[in-house]
Amino acid sequence: MFNWDKRVTTLFLIVLANFLGGTIVLPTLPLYSSHHFDALPEMISVLLASYFLAQFLAAPVMGRLSDRVGRLPVLIVSQLGTFISFVMMAGAQSLWVLLAARVLDGITGGNVIVAQAYMTDITPRERRTQALGLIFAAFGLGYIIGPAVGGLLAAAFNDRAPFYVGALISLGTVLLTHFTLDESLTPEERLARRAAGHSRMSPRDILANVPLVLILVIGFGAQFSIALFQSTIALFGEAVLFKGYTQQSVNLGVGLMLTGIGIGQFITQIVLIRPMVTRFGERRLVVIGAVLRAISMFSVAVIASPVLVGAGSLTLLAVASGIMMPSLQSLATTSVSEDISGGVLGIYGSATSLGVIVGTFLGGQIFAVSPNLPYIVAGSMLLITVIPALILLRNGSTPVAGGAAA
DSSP: OOOOOHHHHHHHHHHHHHHHHHHHTTTTHHHHHHHHHOOOHHHHHHHHHHHHHHHHHHHHHHHHHHHHHOHHHHHHHHHHHHHHHHHHHHTOOSHHHHHHHHHHHHHTOOHHHHHHHHHHHTSOGGGHHHHHHHHHHHHHHHHHHHHHHHHHHHHHTOTTHHHHHHHHHHHHHHHHHHHHOOOSSOHHHHHHHHHHTTTOOOHHHHHHOHHHHHHHHHHHHHHHHHHHHHHHHHHHIIIIITTTOOHHHHHHHHHHHHHHHHHHHHHIIIIIHHHHHHHHOHHHHHHHHHHHHHHHHHHHHHOOOHHHIIIIIHHHHHHHHHHHHHHHHHHHHTTBOGGGHHHHHHHHHHHHHHHHHHHHHHHHHHHHHOTTHHHHHHHHHHHHHHHHHHHHHHTOSOOOBOOOOO
16 A cells, blocks of 8 residues: 655645645736737737747756755755746736746656655555656646635736745745655765766667657657647637636636636546556556546537536546556656666656647647647547557566666
8 A cells, every 4th residue: 555654744744835836827828918918819929939949958967966966955956946937927017027937947847757756755656656656646636726725816906916926835845845744855866876977877778779769759649639628718708718708707717617627637646546547557548638628628519618618527537548648657666777767757857848849839839720729639649648658558577677878
């Protein structure tokens, strides 16, 4: 049985606080940039994608760095970057400052990657999916609270208020990490990893590891689809679901609607993930999750009711993501040797970030053609990812491969 000790509790609270700070601004950032800086949908896509482009470039470095110098210092630095970025966004007087803040947050946005690496350090392989699922449970709980609070703050005060609250929450995570969390890697382990240089996989190592390549392809497609959704749902809400409503009502409505994602994520990780892994196995859950995610995306495109989208489509999306993504990440960590667990999570993070970059960048372009089209494209991409997922399922057990020094 999974051992929920003090470290797990602290890590859960840290990740929860990080996601809470991030999701508070989710329903307001696209509209904030549009109303204050006259940003068109295409530019909003660039703004949103800039975070993930920076994260794509920085994630492998953050993962390898945490392998070599320890999880704790990297986690604290990344959280400080998030705090500074929120302050910059709250006080932004131009679109370029907003863009710079997003890039800074992306560069230091290794919070979740390092938290996942920490979790793998303290969890045996056979319990890793359940342990990584706790990260998604924290994400889900943050999604329940964050968007609703963000919408309420924007409606009650102004659309800069969510950024200030996000900054306070981020600062709180820095203090929580510093005072309550111990380093998960011993000095001897860090020294051995620095001496061996095994924190880095070469492109040849990656391509030679067929299961890992399949996992990276699936991760890219899965996050490409979710990025199309995330980058356009506020605009879709304004144009379709809440058409004719006041701006305050749109902010509040989108925030409350997104709460369905959080509810589904949280319930999935607390109640469903363990028995489903036991019954179906991680590879089958990746296939099942991809299919259910596709259905949820297609349903957003054809349902015009905010209640049905929030309670139905987005809850299904959350449950599907909750069984698919922790399983995929667990398979990534078990596709390589233990001494490069942080590094491979960085590589996995880059693959998923690349999917988010492309999906976020294209989201506004596709939305400009038709408000419903992003969700049709997203559902189609998820159906495509079923192919490598089935290959991964047929591949059998994942071999453990070591990393080569660069």
